[in-house]
Each structure stands twice: as structure tokens, then as C-alpha cells.
Amino acid sequence: MSENAIVEILDIHRAEVDTETLWGFAIDQPKKGSKTDTYRIYVSGWVLGKNSKVVEVQLLSDGRLLRKATASINRPGVAKQYPKVSGAKNSGFQVEVGVIGLPLESELSIRAVFENKSTVSIGVIKYRRQLLHSNYQSKLQPLLVTSSGRSGSTWIMRLLSQHPKIVASQIYPYEIRVSQYWMQMLTILSQPHNPVEFSPDYFYNKLRCIGPNPYNNHNLNNSLDNSWLTREYIENLGDFCRQNLDQFYEHIATKQGKVFPPPSDSSKNNLYFVEKFLMIFNRKVLLELYPQAREIILVRDFRDMACSIAAFNTKRGYIAFGRKQVDSDREYINTVIKSIAANILQLWRQRKEQAYLLRYEDLILSPEETLSSIFDYLNLDNSNSTISKILETASEDTPQLKKHRTSANPQESIGRWRNDLEPSLQALCTEVCQEALQEFGYSLSAEEQPSPLPKTIKPQIKTESPLTPTNSNFVKETESARKRLEQIKSQFQNIRNKLKNS
Template sequence: MNENQLIFLISQPRSGSSLTQQLLLNNKGITSAPESWQMLSLIHTYKKTNISDGYNPNYASINFLDYLNNIDHGLDTFKQQIKDLALKLYAYNTNGDCYFLDKTPRYYHIIDELYELFPQAKFVFLVRNPLSVFASILDHNFKGNYVNFLSSKDRVEDLFSAPVEIDKALKTYDNKILVKYEDLIENPEQELLKIFNYLELELPESVGTYKVKDDFVNTQAIDTKSLKKHSKPSDSYLNSWKKTINNTQKKKLALDFIEALSKKHVDYFGYDLKDLSNKLRAFKPEKRTLINLSLKSLILEEAQLPFTRLLKKRIILKFQSKHYV
């Protein structure tokens, strides 16, 4: 298998990548499989990380790099071997000259490494309204529990690091295409035409529709629950955040999130963050909480909070747990 047969679909989690994957699989020139995360595992053998469960992979990568650097062309040789192995693994899931689509949202952590290893691959970046992403992670992954959500470091990275890395890649590399989830929902044929033109593939006859492939039906790697309800993109999820943001505490957190983004991004992929803030301010949730915690107070570890703020946080959470969560 050649690297120019690879497509990487990269996004934040909960941005519609599973839907996009199924729509692209309508073309017989593309094959795929449920998320393998294979390049995350391979690249992090030499890339530093902040993960520390079980053993500290960061120390492992540092020591392994020292080992490779004591061998002539050690790191370059190892990267080539990773590339060869990855292509062999991808080849098991494709036939002939078909593309293989690797859809793994958290590849935003290794975008530069993917471009280095596979410069001739195709890169499709998918973005979504950040308020919808926030609400979808809160609802789907945490069942509305905003404390667990915002105390999860990897989920906070999904919120803040992913758009930074995607934006950097869009400005750095020429070989890419950007797709907005909302455009794909509202004009699927037009957006898919852009993607297939980039891939130099013909439009399939049933463009804009899909049937979840058998390999994906019972997997936990993607969210098939909503996919099974439809056979084409549905606009019912465009404003679904209103159901999730069902009390003023969640509204406060969502508003803090959008305003934090506006400080980091002059342009957020064409989304009007000020307009999103205004919509949130005007929105009236079903329930009203008396005292609301800030986003920062939930993201920061308790050891980082002054005693008075920590005490206040615990009292408010105890009160909210009895009445609102």
C-alpha cells in the first residue's frame, strides 16, 4: 500500500466525524474501519506526552530517544520503520488502489508527525460549532455531569487544544481540505463534491445518503446511535445544545467556554463567537441555579485553588447535587 492511498479525517471529538466517514464510504474508491488509534500508539513511542497512568510514557519516550540518538540515523530509521509498519497494517483493510480512510479525532495530537511520515496522504479537517461540541461531549460522554466532564484533562484538551492544533495545521500545510459540520448538514452534495474533487474521485450516485457499514454497527469506536436513526444528514442536531444546557449552571459554563475561546482565536474557522455568546446570554434554560461556578473553578485541580474558593466550590457542588444534577 502506498501513502497516497491514505486519508486522515481529523477533528475534535463530537464534531460529526462518524457521519462524515459513512458519507465518504458511499464511494467505492474508499474503504475504512472503526477507529484504530494506531498512529497515536506508534508515534508516541518517540513523541513526548503528559500521560502518566501505569508508567510514565513521557520518560519512556525520552529514554528511547536518547537510545536512538546514539545510533547513526537512529530516529530517522525508526520513523521509516513505523511508516512501513503502519502501511502494512492499513493494507489489511483495503484492496487494490482504493483509499483507506483513518478516522480518529484525537489525531489532532499528532498532526505534524502524520504530515512528516505521510506527506502524500490526504488530510480532511472537520470542524463544528464549538457550543455544539461542548454540549455534545457533556451529554454523550458524561450524561450531563459537568463536574466529571471539566475535571477530565483529556476532555479539556479536546475543547481547547484541538482547535489550536487544527488551526495551526490549516495555516502550515497546503495539502488539506477544511469542512464545516453545519455546511455538510445543510448542503451535503455540495460539501461532498468538494471533498471528492480533492480526492480526485467521482461523486457516487447516492451522494448525501449512507447506510452504516456492517463493520461499524456494533463497535464502540464510533457513535452509531444517532447514525442508525437516519440515512442522510439530519439538521435535528444543529441546535441540540439547547436540550443539554438545561440549567443556568451549565449555561454559565458554556458561556465561559465560548468567551475563553474568543480570547484565544481571532477567527474561529469562520464561526462568530460573539454571536454565540449573545445567543447563550439570551437563552433561558429550564432550571435556574442560585449560585453558579465558573469554568475555571472546575477545570483547575483543587490543589490549585485558594482555600476560600475551594470551600465555596465544595459547598455549591453539594447544594447543586441535591437539587439540579
């Protein structure tokens, strides 16, 4: 990929024409090998249904619907090719999709939707893209605690929040997710306008809602410097989000009496704000915007987790954690718990070179050693005195903690599945979670205790290089100012030499 290119189209795979449902189709844009300096991919073409009219064209990523457009644009050439086919004249489509939040190298699927609701694939776009550039130097870096429910996330958040270099909103149950709000905002506002989903006057007719910028569209870009709306505007949004996150957590830090060193101090990169994360879309956007982010992937024996969920639902008096979706405990284990185990295993395999794997059981049974290892991963003070103070403060019992617990003490919550689950459910849960249980060091037998995890290897995360503004004029002005400063320094040195010799 060239130095200035943001998106490169690696290949266009055109599907075979399904002659039973289509007269034909074409993908005019993008072209294989094309490169753009914008954070978007523009797709256009035509598609003509045979037995049912094509009413919509959709773009998908990994099965997730991204954008849709009507197939109604005037195409005289198609009408000439199919003069007797109704609808041939207005069979064109065009749609743009922003790439923020999409994988750095992946595929976009294109499918046609018929009037009778059936669909057919018409092609795949393979692309590669750059990370979102940012010109703002963040004072704090994110620390993500990624887990599923009832895995111990509230306890680890309570512990982490006590470290002098980690900021968290200490409101129980530590679920202020302001960074995820900003990432969702960034994703939405960076998207090009799509009239199928939002009319141009949407923002002033729906005063409590906002969507993509209605003036960020292909037609308007032709009358503007294309780089601003499609690149600089989006980078500015990223800077805005990072700046506001800094200020939000700086205010919290001040209230908590935490004093951070000035920006000139080289240790500034070892300051964090921490939030709970689920395995959802906007987590990836945050990791893209913060290359130096750290992540703790928290796991717990999935059989104990299932027991804790059931006990917590009973204690609170209402059903949560997806239990309403199914009719029985057996079905819940075979669907929801199985999915949780598979997803967190997949996440760990993707992130094991960057993230820290934390088992709930190790945190409870060996808190000093485990916290020391975590703080070492974060390049923070992990002295015995610091850890002792954290544990002493966090262990003060509160009404909220009592309400949160479903066992007499944390130690009794480990291995509870051996008593709480009936044998048939024990066997089922072990079977459907077997691969994840084994990889995370949990015994499949009801008699054995969890085996120790292999010694943690500290992930080698590259230090963030100084960010270069992507605005070319700004770069030129900065270089010019630097040269001028060198000239002034040289002139002062000449004056000093003359004064010494006079």
C-alpha cells in the first residue's frame, strides 16, 4: 500500500449469475487494485431480478449488515441490453461504507434483496486499510477488562481502581462505560450519509436523535476538497473523542485525589483509565484508536459461572444474562454458556500476543502474586506495599459487595459447580465448554482442582511512535517553522561568539 493510501482494494470476486433469479448484474466500483486516501469504500453497479424485483442491495462484514441502498438508479445501458424487462432502466445502485471499526484486512459481501424478501450474493470485495490516524497525544491509555457476566469483573475493577496510576469511576458495579459511548459516536458520525436509513432532514425533525452527517455524501464531496470530509473530518472526530476521554477521567482522578505527573514526564504513558468491556463491536474501535491500550481478558470456570448466574438471578428476583431466551437450564447451557466459552476462547487466541489472561480463581486464591503480575504487565508499581494497601482498601466490606455475592465467601465460589449442578448438567456443561476449559487450565473431572496456568509471558507491545499530523499543509508549516527556529538559534550563536571575541 502506498504511503498516502488509506484503503486498497485487493480483489473483486464476482459471483456466478443465478439464472433462476437474476437477468444479470455488474459491480462497476470499486476496481481491483484501486487505492483511496479516504476512510470509506464506494460501491456501485446494477442488478436486475427475474421473477421478483430487486429492491435493495446490502453490504455485510462477517455476516453483520453495514449499509443498504435501493436498486433504483437510472441505467440507460441496462435498459438497452434488456429492452423487454420491466425495471431494467432503474436497476442501478450506489452505496458507501466507512471503514472505521472494520478489520484492517477483510472482505465485504454484496447481496441483493428481492421484493419477496429472498436474497442472493452478487460479489465480495477484498480490501486492506490503515489504522485511523490521530494527531492528539493522549494523557491516559485505556485498560480494558473484557469478560462475560459473573466472571469476577466487579472485583478486579475494584482492585484496579485502587492503584494510584489507574482511574475508574468507583460507582458500584463499576459499569460506567463512557469510552464505549464515544467509540459508538465516532463510528456513527464517521459513516457517510445513507438516505435509505436517514433522510437529509432527519437531524432537525428528530431532535433527540442523531445519525451520520447528512452532508457527508458522495455528491457533496465532488464540490469540496475530498480529503476533508472523507479523511480529516474523521481524524478530527477521533481526536475529539480522545481529548474528551482524557478530560473526563482527569476530573475523576482529581476528585479521587490522584495526582498525575505533567505531560513532559516520560512516565505519562503509564497512566490508565479502566472500564469493563463485553465482547462487542465498539471494543475494536477503541483498540484501533489507542494502539498502546492494554487488555485483561478475564475468565472463570464456565460451570461455576453458570451456577453464579442462576444464583444471582434468584437473589435479585428477576431473570438476566440471556436466561429469558430459553426454556430450560439445559438449553441455556447448550446455547448461551457454550457461546460464551467459544467466544472468549476465540478472543484470547486472537489477542494472546497483546492481552493478559486472568483467571478468577488465581485472583481469589493468590491475590498478591496475581496483582503483581498484572501491574508488571501494565508497567506500574507492583511493590508489596502498594499491593497490600490495595487489597486492604478493596477488602472493606460494603452493602454493595454483600448484595453482589452469591456464596458465603469468594473461596467457596470456586468449584461450586460440583455441588450446585446436577450430574447431567455437569456433564453437559463440561462437554460443550471442553475446549475452552482445557485451554484455560480447568480440570474436566469433578474430583480434580484447576491446574496452574503456564507462567505469564509479558506481551511485547510496541511503544507508540510520535504521531505525525496527516494534514499535509500542517506538516509543511511545521517543517518550515522548525527550519526557521534552527536559523534563529544559529544567529544567536553567532552573536554570542562575536561578543566573546570583542
